[in-house]
Amino acid sequence: MNGMAGVLRRGEMRDVMEKYVRPEKNPGTACSGCGLRLAHRKVLEAIDELGLGLGDVVWGTGIGCSGRQTFVTWKGDTFAGTHGRVYAMATGLRLALPPEKRLILTVGDGDAFTIGFLHLLNCARRNVDMTVVVFDNLGYQSTGGQYGVTTPLGSRTDSSPYGAWEPNWTQGGFDVLRILKEAGATFLARHTVLQGHEPVESLKRAIRNRGLSLVQLIYPCVTHYGAQALGTRDLAKIYDWFRDRTVESIDADSSDSFTTGIFHDAVGSRPEFAASMREFVASVQKEGNHG
Amino acid sequence: MKRTFDTGNAAITEGAILAGCRLFSGYPITPATEIAENMSRRLPQVGGFYLQAEDENAALHICNGGSIGGLKAMTATSGPGFILFADPFGWAVSSEIPVVIVNSQRVGPVSGITGAPGQGEFYFSRYLTHGGNYETIVLAPNSVQEAFCLTVRAFYLAERFRTPVTVLADQMVTDGWETLIIPETDEEFRGMGLESVPRRIHPGPEFYPASDAIDIPPVVLGHNTGAACSDWTPTDRGHDTEDVTWQHKHAWRLIHKIRNHRELIDESETWFLEDDPEIILVAYGTPSRVVQSAVRAARKEGLKVGGIRPISLWPFQDALFSRKASYLTVELNWDGQLVREVQRAAAPGSSVHFWGRCGELPSVRELLAAVRRLKEGKALERDGWRTEAW
Amino acid sequence: MAERIEILISGFGGQGVVRIGQILGQAAVYEGLFTTMLISHGTETRGGYVRSQLVISDEFIDSPVVERPDYFCAFSAIAYGMFKVLCTPQSLILHNPDLVTPDSALSARHWAIRAESLAERELGNAVFANVIFLGALSSKLKSISSENLVRALQDRLPPRYHEQNLRALELGRSL
Ligand code: SF4
Numbered sequence: 040m041n042g043m044a045g046v047l048r049r050g051e052m053r054d055v056m057e058k059y060v061r062p063e064k065n066p067g068t069a070c071s072g073c074g075l076r077l078a079h080r081k082v083l084e085a086i087d088e089l090g091l092g093l094g095d096v097v098w099g100t101g102i103g104c105s106g107r108q109t110f111v112t113w114k115g116d117t118f119a120g121t122h123g124r125v126y127a128m129a130t131g132l133r134l135a136l137p138p139e140k141r142l143i144l145t146v147g148d149g150d151a152f153t154i155g156f157l158h159l160l161n162c163a164r165r166n167v168d169m170t171v172v173v174f175d176n177l178g179y180q181s182t183g184g185q186y187g188v189t190t191p192l193g194s195r196t197d198s199s200p201y202g203a204w205e206p207n208w209t210q211g212g213f214d215v216l217r218i219l220k221e222a223g224a225t226f227l228a229r230h231t232v233l234q235g236h237e238p239v240e241s242l243k244r245a246i247r248n249r250g251l252s253l254v255q256l257i258y259p260c261v262t263h264y265g266a267q268a269l270g271t272r273d274l275a276k277i278y279d280w281f282r283d284r285t286v287e288s289i290d291a292d293s294s295d296s297f298t299t300g301i302f303h304d305a306v307g308s309r310p311e312f313a314a315s316m317r318e319f320v321a322s323v324q325k326e327g328n329h330g
Numbered sequence: 331m332k333r334t335f336d337t338g339n340a341a342i343t344e345g346a347i348l349a350g351c352r353l354f355s356g357y358p359i360t361p362a363t364e365i366a367e368n369m370s371r372r373l374p375q376v377g378g379f380y381l382q383a384e385d386e387n388a389a390l391h392i393c394n395g396g397s398i399g400g401l402k403a404m405t406a407t408s409g410p411g412f413i414l415f416a417d418p419f420g421w422a423v424s425s426e427i428p429v430v431i432v433n434s435q436r437v438g439p440v441s442g443i444t445g446a447p448g449q450g451e452f453y454f455s456r457y458l459t460h461g462g463n464y465e466t467i468v469l470a471p472n473s474v475q476e477a478f479c480l481t482v483r484a485f486y487l488a489e490r491f492r493t494p495v496t497v498l499a500d501q502m503v504t505d506g507w508e509t510l511i512i513p514e515t516d517e518e519f520r521g522m523g524l525e526s527v528p529r530r531i532h533p534g535p536e537f538y539p540a541s542d543a544i545d546i547p548p549v550v551l552g553h554n555t556g557a558a559c560s561d562w563t564p565t566d567r568g569h570d571t572e573d574v575t576w577q578h579k580h581a582w583r584l585i586h587k588i589r590n591h592r593e594l595i596d597e598s599e600t601w602f603l604e605d606d607p608e609i610i611l612v613a614y615g616t617p618s619r620v621v622q623s624a625v626r627a628a629r630k631e632g633l634k635v636g637g638i639r640p641i642s643l644w645p646f647q648d649a650l651f652s653r654k655a656s657y658l659t660v661e662l663n664w665d666g667q668l669v670r671e672v673q674r675a676a677a678p679g680s681s682v683h684f685w686g687r688c689g690e691l692p693s694v695r696e697l698l699a700a701v702r703r704l705k706e707g708k709a710l711e712r713d714g715w716r717t718e719a720w
Numbered sequence: 721m722a723e724r725i726e727i728l729i730s731g732f733g734g735q736g737v738v739r740i741g742q743i744l745g746q747a748a749v750y751e752g753l754f755t756t757m758l759i760s761h762g763t764e765t766r767g768g769y770v771r772s773q774l775v776i777s778d779e780f781i782d783s784p785v786v787e788r789p790d791y792f793c794a795f796s797a798i799a800y801g802m803f804k805v806l807c808t809p810q811s812l813i814l815h816n817p818d819l820v821t822p823d824s825a826l827s828a829r830h831w832a833i834r835a836e837s838l839a840e841r842e843l844g845n846a847v848f849a850n851v852i853f854l855g856a857l858s859s860k861l862k863s864i865s866s867e868n869l870v871r872a873l874q875d876r877l878p879p880r881y882h883e884q885n886l887r888a889l890e891l892g893r894s895l
Contacts, residue, residue, distance in 0.1 A: 063569070094554040111558045111569050116534075116551040118398060118425075119560035119570075120391070121417050127388035128395035131353060134379050135399020136552045158391075161384045316379055323374035335742065335749040335757075335872075446760065473756075506784065507742065507757035509749050616784070623783035690760075693787045 055083040059093065064112040072274050074258030075108045077232040078174045081256065082145065085242035097136060101125050101146030101155070104181040104260070105174035109145040123155030126162045129169045133313045141246050142168065148175040148189045151253075152208060152215050159253075163222035165312035166250040172242065173253060176260040177268075184263030188215065194268035210294050216255065216302045225250035227303040231285050232258040233278060234299060241301060248306045249314070257281075257297055332512040338477040338504040339364035342432055342497070343372055344512050345481030346404050348519065349526050351430070352378035353396035353403040355389040357411055360444040361501040362434045365406040386411035390418035390431065397427045398559050400529055400550045402485060406432035408501075410441060412451060412458075419494055420459030421561045423466065423584065426538060427548055428488035428529075430481070431496045434504040435615075435662070437689045446689040447501035449615060449662035452671075455498050456644045463581035465588035467595055468496045468644040470614040474508035480641070482524045487595065489527045491587060492538070492548045498643060500662065502616035502691065532557060537568035540579040542586040544594075589645060597641035598650055601625045607636030609704055610653070612672055613660040614640050617691060621660050624697035635701055648675035656704055658683045660692060685710060725861065726786040727774040730803055731795025736850030739876065740793075741772035743854060746872035747864050748776045756784035769799045776863070791860065792828075793853050794820050804828070812860065814853055831856070833895060839888060848888035855892020866893065 056065045060083070069075040086096060093115035100110040102122040110119045120128045125144055133142060151159055151173045162169065178196055179185040185198035189209050193202040208215035216227045226248045230238035238256055245252035259265060265277045281297075289300035342365055346354070354369040356362070370380040379396070383389035386407050393403035407415070412433045422429050437443035438450045455468045467487055471477040477499055484495040513519040519526070530547035532538075534555030538546055549559040549568075562570030563577045571577075588595070601622060603610070609628075613621040618639040628635035638650050651657065654677040659669040661684070669684040676682050685692065685700050700710050727744070729737050741757045748755040758773040773786040788808050794800035794815045800823075807813060807828035815822065817832040833856055835849035851873075858869050873889060874882055 061569075093556075097551050107570075110562065111560065115556060116554065117558050118551060119562060121421050121561060124387065124391045124417060124421075127383065127391035128398075130381070130388075131355065131392035131395025131397070131401075131403065132399040132551065133395075134353060134381070135396050135401045140552055157384055158388050161388070316381075320374045320377055320379065324377060333749060335746040335755055502758055502784070505759050507745055507755070507759070508784075509754050509756075619781075620783040620785055626782070691758075691783075691785050693785055694783055695787060 055080060055087050059083050059086065059114055060112045061114050067108045067112060069104060069108045070262045072261045073104075074232045074260070075104055075174060075176070078105075078256045078258045079109055079112070079145070081232060081238045082143065082172055082242055084239045085246060086143075088239065089243055089246060091141060091246075095139075096141045096143055097132070099125050099129055099132075099142070099144045101144065101150035103147035103150055103179070104176060105145055105147040106150070107181065108174075123150050123153070124158060125150070126155055126158040126169075126171070130162060130165070130167050130312075133167050133169060134316060138168070138249070138314060141170065143170045143172065143246065145172045145174060148173055148177070148255075149179050149187050152188050159219070160222045163219050163224040163251045166223055166225055166309045167312040168249050168314075169251060170242075170245045170248070171251070171253040172245075173255045175255050175257045177257065177264050180260045180263045184267050189257075191268075194264070196263070196267050214293065214302075216253070219253060220303045223251070223309065224253055224303065225305045225307075225309055226252035227254075228301045229255040229257070229289065229297070230299045231281055231297055232256055233281055234285065237299075244301075244304070244306065249311045250306065250309060331518050332514055334510050334512065335507055336474065336510045337364065337507050338471070338474045338499060340368055341474045341478035341510050342406065342481045342499075342504070343368035345478040346430065346485065347372055347376055347378070348513070349482045349485035350402045350528065351404045351485065352376070353381070353393060353401040354378070354405065355381040355383045355392035355396075355403070356405045356407060357383050357386050357389050359386075359408045359411045361436055361505050362406045362408050362411075362432065365432060365504070386414040387417055390415050390429070391421070393429050394418050394422050394425075394427055397422070397429050398425075398549060398551050400531065400552070402428070402489075402529060404430040404432065404485075406434070408434050408436045409438045409448070409451060412454070416459045420461070422494045423459060423464045424561050424580075425549070425559050426492040426584070427494075427559070428485075428492055429494045430484045430488055431494055432481070433496060433498055435498065435500040443689055445501065445505070447616060447662050447691070448688050449500060449617070449667070450688075451498065452643065452661075452667040455496050458496070464584040465586075466496070466644055467491065467493065467588060467642065468498050469597075470498045470641060470643050471503055472615050472618045472639065473503065474506060474510050476641075477503050478510060478512065479522070479524060482526065486525050486527060489529065489548075490544050490594070491591070492544075492546065493588070498615070500615045506616070531555070534558075535567060537564045537566050538583060540566065540583060542583065542590040544587055544591055592645060595642050595645065596647050598647060599639040599641060600650070601637035602629060603636045603638070603653065605636065606634055607653075607655055608634040609701055610636045610638055610655045610657050611660060611697065611701070612638045612657055612668065614643060614668065615662070617660045617662055620692050620694060620697060624694045624701070627694055627698055628701055631698075633701060633705065646671050646675065651675040651680070652677050654679045656681045656683065658685055658700065658704060660685045660697065662686070662691075663688050683710060723863070724775060724777045724781070725791075725863075726789045727776070727791045727793070727857070728786045728789040728803055728806065729772040729774065729793040729795070730769050730799035732798075733770050735770070735795045737770040737772050737795065740850050740854040741774050743869070743872045743876050744858065744864070745774060745776075746875055747858070747868040750868040750871060751864055753778055753863060754781050756781045758784050769796065769802060771799070771803070776861075778863075791857055793857060795850070795853075796820070814857060816849070833892075835892075838891060842891060843884050843888060848884060851885050851888035852892040852895075855889040856895045857892075859893045859895070
């Protein structure tokens with residue numbers, strides 16, 4: 040994205056932001072220049088394009104930059120979970136909510152793929168109807184920049200001063216999305232926020248899915264990842280690095296790139312958990328009490 | 331009225347269902363597994379949801395999630411699972427969401443002994459999460475029937491106070507079998523002194539007022555109220571803030587909505603307190619049953635002994651200990667926990683003593699022997715332990 | 721006037737220690753009596769013992785602990801060895817002499833019941849031994865009628881086991 044497109048998109052941003060975001064939370068807490076605002080906006084655009092209103096969505100958030108940016112921004116019903124546990128909360132909430140309500144969680148890569156991964160895997164196993172949007176800033180940035188499981192190998196961060204060397208879940212033949220696929224998730228996609236409308240299309244499909252959807256949205260952190268790992272706070276340079284690293288194919292070699300696209304589309308292939316639960320309960324009630 | 335012979339686990343299950351519990355999430359653990367098993371059978375029959383979680387942390391989070399969706403929810407565990415509640419318990423306290431927690435105390439620390447009773451979570455149940463700045467409600471049954479009644483009570487208080495309520499039982503209460511009377515009509519329910527309130531829905535979008543008021547409906551999502559529910563320090567609209575003034579208002583509400591309504595919470599049983607007791611035995615949970623026998627037996631011997639059983643443990647009922655006396659707490663632990671609180675609360679000039687054991691109950695004989703030693707001014711000993719050295 | 725009866729039942733896991741306590745307790749509840757039963761377990765899978773401490777009374781039971789058993793059903797030598805010290809001259813110890821050798825130093829009364837071999841001979845299976853013990857024990861408990869005992873047994877056991885267990889109960893009661 041260059042300067043021109045940036046200006047144009049900022050204009051649009053105000054519209055969906057005004058429509059859906061509590062005025063006192065607009066534009067949010069992200070550092071200036073951070074890709075997080077773009078990410079936030081992509082979700083709102085998807086909601087907008089699906090024609091969903093404030094009453095159609097319940098919005099939950101995790102902890103970290105993404106949690107801070109999106110927490111209690113949604114003008115409708117919204118909640119914030121503890122770090123990594125919002126998936127478990129959402130499972131309980133899903134059982135209580137009417138099935139047509141869309142449940143969207145905006146979380147970080149640390150929240151989803153490390154501290155909360157056990158819970159996320161179990162949501163995938165059950166195919167609980169929720170859309171998890173992972174705003175991936177390539178590590179722990181809200182705590183000042185430490186490496187995580189999506190941090191590119193070799194990156195210098197405050198906790199990897201010699202370069203990140205621990206195996207991660209995005210390189211060396213690993214892909215965190217594959218684990219989630221095996222666990223039973225029914226829609227999985229990965230994009231960067233610099234990819235224009237493509238992420239919005241994936242988000243729309245994710246939100247429509249009556250099951251566990253996850254969209255990994257990689258975005259540039261200026262303040263920490265940019266400064267520490269890329270050695271620059273210059274937006275243009277950071278964005279260039281992102282663009283160079285992005286491959287418009289989900290199957291490509293990921294050793295030095297962000298492979299993007301729809302990773303797994305099995306929408307409708309498995310029963311959704313809350314629906315199955317309701318059916319099960321109804322069948323027990325119908326067959327009478329055996330206890 | 332249904333009269334049966336059943337376990338505390340069954341009593342807790344039936345109490346929860348009568349109180350309107352429609353979501354149970356838990357993780358199997360001795361000796362609370364049977365609650366989960368009973369729930370898995372009973373909840374679908376009444377249209378409720380049983381959900382086996384990946385761990386206890388998830389279990390209580392699932393309950394919290396169900397509760398913010400409007401379901402009355404409960405989880406049950408024992409020590410090694412109870413420690414994993416720190417995170418979701420804190421969330422429910424600070425977000426002011428009703429939920430009920432049952433802990434059947436066993437022998438610890440860590441795995442300890444699975445099928446034997448302990449009382450090691452007296453303080454832990456009070457300080458189950460970090461950060462302080464809150465008050466909490468803990469109820470301790472000493473019989474199967476009371477496990478039933480206090481479970482109903484826990485749901486009632488959780489709704490009115492918008493907070494988690496813990497039923498602190500022990501293995502003897504939950505695994506033990508006893509006569510259990512279950513009401514079958516609303517009239518019988520009320521006749522047994524039981525109360526219940528339905529879940530109400532906070533109109534939103536403002537958060538709770540900075541006051542000690544109770545009976546404010548908790549936040550429920552999905553009703554288009556623009557409700558915001560979170561564990562961050564809230565302003566009056568529920569937003570996150572780093573402002574200490576708002577934090578203070580929040581803490582004040584968390585503490586005083588409970589402390590200023592003690593009349594709804596405080597509950598105790600006492601024996602011979604009006605008959606000039608010189609020595610007063612203190613216990614909660616199953617040991618209090620033996621204490622009750624011991625107090626009676628001591629009176630028969632002409633000893634001036636009384637007894638106190640706190641039923642609500644937290645907030646602690648200091649007023650129960652306003653008499654100057656020699657207090658002896660009887661606990662299922664070797665380190666002495668309740669005794670510390672009694673020492674703090676006891677009237678000036680009192681002396682406070684401790685008789686502990688873990689894994690099995692004391693006998694009346696042993697307690698009488700301890701009482702006699704106290705009367706003679708001798709230190710309490712057992713198996714070579716200076717049990718007084720708590 | 722309160723009458724408190726203390727019963728201790730102990731043996732290996734799988735010997736029906738808890739089950740016969742449940743039936744007896746249930747029968748007592750049908751009689752309108754108060755009953756408590758503490759179960760100690762957790763060691764049964766490791767070859768230890770299971771113990772039921774049953775107290776039956778016509779008023780609220782404060783201590784549920786069996787300190788001086790009126791009746792002690794000792795199903796194994798380990799259980800007998802563990803709990804015989806609680807017995808007084810008033811105690812009656814029900815035991816199978818094929819499994820438990822009475823301690824002649826004890827002042828308690830002993831009642832030898834060869835329940836296993838009786839069950840095998842009369843019912844074709846030693847598993848009914850515990851219900852024979854239950855029958856024998858219950859014949860001493862004046863406050864529990866045989867009707868309520870039968871009702872409790874039918875409540876606590878699946879219907880397909882009723883017939884043989886009722887015969888075992890009768891066998892025990894007629895000893
Ligand atoms: S620390 Fe980085 S990721 Fe977080 S808000 Fe600032 S720029 Fe964005």
